[in-house]
Amino acid sequence: MEFKKILVPVDGSETAEKAFKVGLDMAIKHNAELFLLYVADMNDAAYPVLQVTLDENGFISMRKKAEEVLSNLKAQIPVGTRLTALVKIGDPGRVITSLAEDNNIDMIIMGSRGRGAISSFIMGSVSQYVLGHVKCPVMVIR
Known part of the structure; x- marks a missing residue:
């Protein structure tokens, strides 16, 4: 099987x-x-x-965190590697599956759980959602 486009959702x-x-x-x-x-x-x-709400500073903080995570990962990528780095807002499962479909992704490689107690539960459900809603192979890393 040939992989031309590989998607890796990241969260730090x-x-x-x-x-x-x-x-x-x-x-x-x-x-x-x-x-x-x-x-x-x-x-x-x-x-x-x-009972937590996000104000404008929260959005700025989230964006900054996303850029920091991506920047740290991009620093590890050898020159010449074709890369598209994206920050999206929304439901992770839906965003991942939509992006995979829209960009004809050949393979998704994702972590089994995200950050923190709530995120661990959510990321577990995200990987399950993605597995059930995409046509390409998905590799879930523990």
């Missing part, structure tokens, strides 16, 4: 870092374009159970 977690390394290795091996995607999940920002 340890499992996302592992997924990034696997994705980068595969992109280099297959001379594929690597898509790094950071999804700012508004459900984390305004979680009804926690």
